[in-house]
Amino acid sequence: MKLGLHSWGRYPDVSQVAHSCGWECDMPELMRRVADAHGSTLPYGNGRSYGDSCLAASDQVLYMRTLGRFLKVDWNEGTVLAEAGVTLAEILALSIPKGWFLSVTPGTQFVTLGGAIGNDVHGKNHHLRGTFGNHVRRFGLLRHGQEPLTCSPTENSDLYAASIGGLGLTGVITWVEIQLIPIRSSQIDSTLVRFENLDEFFALSAELDHQHEYSVAWIDCLAKGNKTGRGVFMVGDHAQYGTLAMSERSKLRVPLTPPVSLINKLSLRAFNEMYWRRHPGRRTRQRVDYEPFFYPLDRVLHWNRIYGRKGFQQYQCIVPEAVAKPAMREILGAIADSGQGSFLAVLKRCGDVASAGVLSFPLPGTSLALDFPQTADLEVLFARLDAIVREAGGRLYPAKDAHMSGSDFRQAYPAWERLEALRDPFLISRFWKRVIA
Numbered sequence: 255m256k257l258g259l260h261s262w263g264r265y266p267d268v269s270q271v272a273h274s275c276g277w278e279c280d281m282p283e284l285m286r287r288v289a290d291a292h293g294s295t296l297p298y299g300n301g302r303s304y305g306d307s308c309l310a311a312s313d314q315v316l317y318m319r320t321l322g323r324f325l326k327v328d329w330n331e332g333t334v335l336a337e338a339g340v341t342l343a344e345i346l347a348l349s350i351p352k353g354w355f356l357s358v359t360p361g362t363q364f365v366t367l368g369g370a371i372g373n374d375v376h377g378k379n380h381h382l383r384g385t386f387g388n389h390v391r392r393f394g395l396l397r398h399g400q401e402p403l404t405c406s407p408t409e410n411s412d413l414y415a416a417s418i419g420g421l422g423l424t425g426v427i428t429w430v431e432i433q434l435i436p437i438r439s440s441q442i443d444s445t446l447v448r449f450e451n452l453d454e455f456f457a458l459s460a461e462l463d464h465q466h467e468y469s470v471a472w473i474d475c476l477a478k479g480n481k482t483g484r485g486v487f488m489v490g491d492h493a494q495y496g497t498l499a500m501s502e503r504s505k506l507r508v509p510l511t512p513p514v515s516l517i518n519k520l521s522l523r524a525f526n527e528m529y530w531r532r533h534p535g536r537r538t539r540q541r542v543d544y545e546p547f548f549y550p551l552d553r554v555l556h557w558n559r560i561y562g563r564k565g566f567q568q569y570q571c572i573v574p575e576a577v578a579k580p581a582m583r584e585i586l587g588a589i590a591d592s593g594q595g596s597f598l599a600v601l602k603r604c605g606d607v608a609s610a611g612v613l614s615f616p617l618p619g620t621s622l623a624l625d626f627p628q629t630a631d632l633e634v635l636f637a638r639l640d641a642i643v644r645e646a647g648g649r650l651y652p653a654k655d656a657h658m659s660g661s662d663f664r665q666a667y668p669a670w671e672r673l674e675a676l677r678d679p680f681l682i683s684r685f686w687k688r689v690i691a
């Protein structure tokens with residue numbers, strides 16, 4: 255038993271008691287014991303979800319990292335079969351030298367296979383390859399008091415679909431088989447260009463997204479007026495030649511949690527201005543390692559500590575394509591007026607590849623994600639942003655959420671009832687209790 259697991263944002267500040275086992279065959283007994291003793295439990299991957307979706311309603315979680323073995327790899331076909339606690343970083347360490355990369359990766363490699371399925375994560379190539387679940391061939395699912403099941407598009411297909419983006423509620427995923435994509439180099443050929451406002455972002459996205467595997471933009475969340483939504487647009491592709499080397503950059507570390515957040519209006523404004531100016535106004539090509547391209551924040555371990563003891567929340571929403579421009583303008587205007595926000599605000603247009611999961615977050619439209627230090631003022635700002643997203647027919651991402659109302663959730667995710675019908679009654683999170691009650 256291990257005490258003191260949290261979610262990434264450390265808000266809500268609720269500690270989880272971790273229960274673990276070293277072998278898949280011991281998981282049914284562990285699950286039964288914890289659920290029977292505490293009424294319910296929840297699988298917990300690596301705690302990279304920001305809010306309360308990885309926190310058990312009982313605060314007693316099944317810690318999955320201890321199921322972390324590779325079971326079978328096939329470097330001809332590019333498939334990996336591994337226990338659900340294996341992280342994406344561990345897969346890359348094996349697969350890159352063999353010329354394979356993750357089909358879809360989120361902005362951190364420190365997530366587990368089980369967690370990547372639980373939130374059906376997406377990445378910079380959503381416009382081309384959809385979500386993580388689109389590349390999951392099959393997985394093992396364990397439900398309280400039942401024999402282990404295999405789920406795939408053809409076997410137990412209802413549980414397969416409900417578990418992808420199923421927030422850990424349908425059962426414990428014990429092993430996973432995924433499909434990788436071939437690469438010739440571990441480096442990325444990327445093109446960067448600064449843009450002056452939201453209109454330019456949408457023009458660049460329309461022109462460049464379909465020409466490149468990866469596309470994303472950083473935006474200055476404090477810029478106002480005709481500069482609203484200015485930022486840096488970045489596209490990239492796996493280089494066609496070069497080495498298949500692992501990244502060897504050493505990691506930095508935030509050693510402790512300061513009493514208050516180091517992010518404030520002054521530091522934020524100065525950083526955003528400097529970052530924007532540092533990037534060229536004309537298109538610039540560069541070849542970079544895969545780590546700084548995909549995982550800039552992973553360089554600093556425990557970076558979440560800079561937000562101080564009160565923690566932080568991420569606001570990630572997506573609004574449909576047809577209204578994306580005016581809705582984003584309104585959202586960014588409200589954020590700039592509030593003077594709050596984070597260094598790394600990310601804007602991304604998602605495509606129309608249908609997700610394999612019933613409750614996946616992406617839809618064809620534009621997504622915005624940014625962090626906010628936890629303060630009393632946040633409630634007012636979030637209420638304003640929620641109203642804009644609701645009006646636009648958009649939705650918030652459960653993986654990042656700690657505040658969404660039940661009615662907003664149920665309206666934005668009408669398939670929630672399908673998930674609830676297939677939920678293992680012994681698995682429930684603080685998030686699910688909050689939005690479904």
Ligand SMILES: Cc1cc2nc3c(=O)[nH]c(=O)nc-3n(C[C@H](O)[C@H](O)[C@H](O)COP(=O)(O)OP(=O)(O)OC[C@H]3O[C@@H](n4cnc5c(N)ncnc54)[C@H](O)[C@@H]3O)c2cc1C
Binds near residue numbers: 427
């Ligand atoms: C720096 C950073 C960048 C990020 N960028 C992105 C991004 O670009 N795109 C994106 O989509 N997300 C992004 N995320 C969010 C992150 O990818 C997800 O929250 C992911 O699900 C976390 O995985 P985890 O292994 O830490 O799982 P946890 O956060 O511990 O759990 C996530 C969910 O999966 C369930 N779960 C975990 N393991 C299992 C299992 N074995 N069986 C069944 N259910 C399980 C949990 O119950 C929970 O509901 C980012 C997070 C960080 C910190």
